[in-house]
Amino acid sequence: MFTYLRCDACGLVRLADPPDDLGKFYPAAYYDLPSRQRLAKIAGRDAFKIDLVRRFSKPGRLLEIGPAFGVFAYQAKQAGYGVSAIEMDARCCDYLAKELQIDVRQSDAPERAIQGFAPQDVIALWHVIEHLPDPWTLLRAAAANLRPGGILVIATPNPLAWQFGVMGALWPHVDAPRHLYLLRSATVADFVRPLGLSCIHTTTDDEDARSWNRFGWQRLLMNACPGKWTQRAAFVAGWALSAAMSPLDRRPGAGSAYTLVLRKDA
Numbered sequence: 001m002f003t004y005l006r007c008d009a010c011g012l013v014r015l016a017d018p019p020d021d022l023g024k025f026y027p028a029a030y031y032d033l034p035s036r037q038r039l040a041k042i043a044g045r046d047a048f049k050i051d052l053v054r055r056f057s058k059p060g061r062l063l064e065i066g067p068a069f070g071v072f073a074y075q076a077k078q079a080g081y082g083v084s085a086i087e088m089d090a091r092c093c094d095y096l097a098k099e100l101q102i103d104v105r106q107s108d109a110p111e112r113a114i115q116g117f118a119p120q121d122v123i124a125l126w127h128v129i130e131h132l133p134d135p136w137t138l139l140r141a142a143a144a145n146l147r148p149g150g151i152l153v154i155a156t157p158n159p160l161a162w163q164f165g166v167m168g169a170l171w172p173h174v175d176a177p178r179h180l181y182l183l184r185s186a187t188v189a190d191f192v193r194p195l196g197l198s199c200i201h202t203t204t205d206d207e208d209a210r211s212w213n214r215f216g217w218q219r220l221l222m223n224a225c226p227g228k229w230t231q232r233a234a235f236v237a238g239w240a241l242s243a244a245m246s247p248l249d250r251r252p253g254a255g256s257a258y259t260l261v262l263r264k265d266a
Contacts, residue, residue, distance in 0.1 A: 011159055013182035014180060018177060030089075031091060033092070042071050043074045046071060053151070056151050057122050063117055064086075064123075065114070066126070067087055069095050070100050073096065087106060110138055114142065114145050130182060131179065132180065143197055148266045151261055155258070157256060158256060158258045161254060161256045167220060188260060197263065197264050197265075199262055200263045201259070201260070202259070212257040213242055217239075218235050218239060218242065221237055
């Protein structure tokens with residue numbers, strides 16, 4: 001049992017007492033390394049992330065923090081970006097270096113590791129910031145590392161999601177204890193403004209958010225259904241339920257995740 005606290009003033013949600021050893025909550029099966037061919041197929045079906053980055057940035061230096069086995073890193077490299085990465089999992093680091101020839105540093109403290117990289121044109125955190133013990137220090141380090149005009153892209157669960165209000169502690173995106181913080185997009189934007197970053201795009205209704213909306217309903221039912229076959233049935237039922245709930249999930253600001261693009265002042 002884990003306890004989360006919510007700030008009434010800013011809406012921040014945080015884990016009250018994180019375990020001393022969070023690593024044991026990330027078993028080897030957490031990352032299922034694909035073949036190079038399968039990675040290319042996954043990347044081809046999931047192009048909205050690189051499409052978003054290309055809307056706001058020309059190819060240049062790009063640093064991804066927490067890439068896992070590198071779907072987005074692969075996309076970015078194919079799009080002409082010079083890609084580097086910071087990843088805590090040793091197996092993923094080996095995969096990124098050998099299969100994708102990406103400059104990757106293994107670290108569970110990206111706020112320190114980022115200081116070893118040259119200034120970047122893009123820094124991307126796709127569903128990573130919620131896992132960090134100190135997101136504030138990372139945001140400061142990222143702002144310092146960006147070139148003028150560079151962008152910081154963050155996607156993370158939305159604590160203002162309609163699902164969260166309905167499901168409460170059962171909301172799958174709480175993901176205790178791996179998710180240490182749930183941050184409002186406005187909280188992040190307000191924090192980085194004095195660091196020279198301005199919000200140029202935010203949404204809770206992109207492909208990322210819609211996929212997490214669906215995941216929320218599916219996982220809610222699957223968590224209540226032990227057993228292989230009942231879980232399969234719950235997966236299908238969750239898909240249907242997510243379609244029915246889509247008009248509510250897709251209201252402005254109500255999606256299960258948000259994507260935020262912040263630009264550093266020129």
